[in-house]
Amino acid sequence: MSRSAADLSAAEETSGSAPDSPCPDSCFYLDTLLSAFHRNADRVAVVHDGGSLTYADLLDEMYRLARALEGVGLGRGDGVAAFQDNTPGTLLVWMASRLLGCYFVGIPTYSSASEQAKMLEFMEVSVLVYEPGPAAERAAALAGQHGVPTMLSLGPGPVGTDLLALAADQPRTPFPPRAREDDIADVLLTSGSTGGRLKAAAYTFQRLGELVKAWLAFDTQDVAGAAAYRAPGCSLLRFIAMTMSHGVAALPAMLNGATFVLQQSLDPGVALRAIEEQRISVLTTFPSHTYQLIDHPDVTRTDFASLRLLVYYGAPMSPARLKRAMAVFGPVLCQIYGQTETRLVCWLSPEDHAADRPELLRSIGRPLPGVEVQVRTGTAVAAVGEIGEICVRTAYQMNHYWRQPELTAETIVDGWIRTGDLGYLDAEGYxxxxxxxxxxxxxxxxxxxxxxxxxxxxxxxxxxxxxxVGLPDPHTGEAVHAAVVRHPDAEVSEAELRALVRVELSELDEPRTVLFLDAIPVTRAGKRDKNAVRELVAQRIGSAGRSG
Structure with missing residues (x-):
């Protein structure tokens, strides 16, 4: 099942990216992570569903799983996929696959079975591992579909071989990592990989090692964000899958021996109780998660004294909602900006949030050490304050898009990643x-x-x-339309909101229509679903046209 030596190299499709320096005898990423696990062996690593595992337990189980996976024929260069269930079992498979030098693919749980089958075929994985509890129906629906690989279950399941039963016969002694620096480690589906052309960012172990180095350098800084991870007894509440956005907050916590409290998804009431009862010190959220937490009736009765850092990412928050979150949680918020293709780019620190400078709340922060950011208009570098496309260069950016050299060449130009985001830099580098x-x-x-x-x-x-959002318009080419959610018992009319935008911005920015909703649609990845909003607005316009 292992690929040929030629397939193990990441040299293919690396158009526009700097070559990696292969290390034949070790892998810095794995060596550092394993060292951290051994150093914190007695600490509780994972709390989930009433049980817990220490870092020593994680080591034992990942060694056994690695041997079991090797026993079914997996080796360097093979692909291991798993549903993005937030469970210890999925986390262990993710780590065991790394020991083997396999590349890991997280499959979104919210996609349809046919879409998941397309993803699995596109990623060319050798096995799909699933949790029988949350994923039994998903696995059964996929069985027999074209492109679906061999299935392995983490316990008795409706389809596939029980991987845990195979692992139970394996020793817990250390498993020497098979991975090398230039092996592919991660193939990450981008958030635009549903409902259209699949797109995934491929990273070598060398690039993950550079990400580790970046966090280790950050960890030495005398700032609130780093101090939260270094603090004794650091505990992190995670309802975003551990195998998703791994480099954003999970990695520094692992390196410091933190405890992860895992929840399958966000239930605001359950999460608020966990923050208080588990004495959570670090919380990672999408903005939509933060909104749900601050709008929950229990928020005023929750003790947030243990919370030292709330990391939000995926999209900026509106300044008004951000101020509300700061009032609820205190001076602990920080924003991370990045993309699947870049990982970490900018950091708006708790100190930035707490500064008496309201304009900073509209910023996504300053580039992290070692990250280069340019704003470009065409091929020219924009002046301070001039709007252009944000371009990024880091030591840990993706190597290439998976099996798409043309797209790689369009996106990585002279080593710089074109983000597709428009923005500007101020004189201080924000x-x-x-x-x-x-x-x-x-x-x-x-x-x-x-x-x-x-x-x-x-x-x-x-x-x-x-x-x-924008929709085509016969008179102006396109027109602005909006959807809003009002606070409970609050009243504001469409005419008032349209006038507000006209006065604050311009007549061109004024929404042609304002649609009132109970909730803004979001994707299962937690981001606002602008396509769904466009459809709702189009339905409203069509309905109004027919009634007229």
Whole structure:
């Protein structure tokens, strides 16, 4: 089942990226992670569903699983997929596959069976591992579909071989890592990989090692974010899958021997109780998660004294909602900006949030040490304050897109990754997002930035959340439309909100329609679903046209 030596190299499709230096005898990423696990062997590593595992337990079980996977024929260069269930078993498979030098693929749990089958075929994985509890129905639905590989279950399941039963016969002695620096370690589906062309970012172990080095350097800094991870007894609540966004907050916590409290998904009431009862010190969220927490009735009765850091990422928060979150949680918020293709780029620290500078709350922070950010207009570097495309270069960015050399060449130009985000830099080096290139609304050929419109709408005291989108218009080419969620018992009219945008921004930015919703649609990845909002607005416009 193992690939040939030629397939083990990441040299293919590396258009535009710097070559890695292979290390034949060791893998810095794995060596550092295993060393951290041994150093913190007696600490509780994972708490889940009433049980717990120490870091010593993790080592024992990952060694056994690695041998079991090797026993069914897996080796360097093979692909291991697993559903993104937030369980200790999935985490152990993820780590065991790394020991073997396999590449790991997380399959979104929210996708349809046919879409998951397409992902598995595209990723060319050798096995799919699943948890019989949360994923039994998903696995059964996939069985026999074209492109679906051999299935392994973490316990007795409806299809496939029981991997835990195979592992039970294996010794717990250390398993020498098979991985080498230039082996592919991660193939990460991007958030745009549903409902369209599949796209995935491939990373070698060498690039993951560079990410580890970046976090180790950050860990030495005298800042609140680093101190939270270094603190004795650090505990991290995670309802975002551990195999998703691994480098954002899970990695520094692992390196410091933190305890992970795992929940399968966000239940705001359950999460608030866990923060208080488990004395959670680090919380990682998408903005939509933060909104659900601060809007829950139990939030005013929850003790947040243990919380030292709340990391939000995936999208910026509106300044109005951000101020509300700061009032609830205290001076602990920080924002991370990055993409699947870049990992970490910018950091808006708790100190930045707490500064008496409200303009910083519209920023995504400053580049992390070692990260280069340029704003470009065409091939020229933009002036301070000038809007252009944000381009990024890091030592740990993706090597290439999986099996898509043309797309790689379009995205990585002279070593710089084109993010597709529009923004600008200020004189102090803070980066400000203006919009996604694809989300700009061209009204009479003038750029209207949806982020600005959303911030104005969300600044109204009656508005809890707002989304602006563009739709074709026979008179102006495109027109702005908006969807908003009002606070309970709050009243504001469509005319008032349209006038607010017109006064604060311009007539071109004024939404042609404002749709009132009970909740903004979000993708299962936690991001606002602008395509769904466009469909709702289009239905409203069509309905109004028919009634007229």
């Amino acid at each position: 980066v400000y997002l203006v919009d996604r290139l694809r989300d700009i609304v061209l009204v009479n050929a003038i750029n209207c930035y949806t982020v600005d419109i959303e911030n104005v709408l969300a600044g109204h005291p009656a508005v809890r959340e707002a989304v602006a």
